[in-house]
Amino acid sequence: MERNPGCEFDLSWISNVNINSNAINKSVESIIADKILKNEYEAAWLLKAVTCIDLTTLGGDDTESNVARLCQKAAQPIHTDILEGLGFKEDDIRTAAVCVYPSRVKEAVNVLKKIGLYGKINVASVATGFPSGQMPLKSRLEEIRFAVEEGATEIDIVINRTLVLTGKWEELYQEIKEMKEACGQQVHMKSILAVGELDTFKNIYKASLVAMMAGSDFIKTSTGKESVNATLPFGLVMCRAIKDYQETLGYKVGLKPAGGIRTSKDAINWFILVKEVLGKDWLNSELFRFGASGLLGDIESSLYSFVFGRKAPSYVFTMG
């Protein structure tokens, strides 16, 4: 798949945007309503969801050992007995990435290299003054370069919300473009819009387009640290921007909902939304990720119930 190279900044594209909030909320309700999946389809979707997870730890108390555990869990996210019950082998399923702070990147890289999975499981790093983005541009760019040098294969930048809220769209474009350049050719860039702080659906749509014009490989809803994070209405607005961008320029940009996604039901609802609005092409880790620290446990527990026909005992799952 050809990656999004971005395009020139085009103010006229974002100038005449109108979004009806009620219509967005109603559309989400109708897209999600009545979609009852058969159990076996649900199990298949949940396994697919696991392969789309950026398994995340972004705590002030992160250490080398919990990063190592995160990487082990990313390598074997689902208990072997459950996988066997579903007809899979131990190493068939792994998460798309682990996601850590820049200072923890090298530790993740070392663990993944040791178990032979560096390059198969991505190492994503948040950067650019995560979560607020309120740092001088120079240090935000420096942070990207540091994470890349440490071995990050994906960078999750946070956009400067001040520029959105004051309508400085071209400046926003320039900043994100510089961030993309700092990532280099190989490393994929996800742009976190922090939608819960952008005030209006219109701003979310515009920020999505600007981030794509500046060359983002993915647009991501949230840092997980805002008071409102990944909601389906925000997701619908971002999906529509992705679709408009693809219809206009021909490039497919990925979506990463992140923040507060905790349950199997949440994961399935996101898949339904993306499938309905963007189509099946988006239902894989090249174009879709869940940023989540706590989703995996619930998915594993749902799959356990599917395979063994009873609720999982609490001692079975220890993390994620």
Ligand SMILES: O=C[C@H](O)COP(=O)(O)O
């Ligand atoms: O980028 C990922 C988010 O920080 C994860 O948020 P979460 O801890 O609410 O799952």
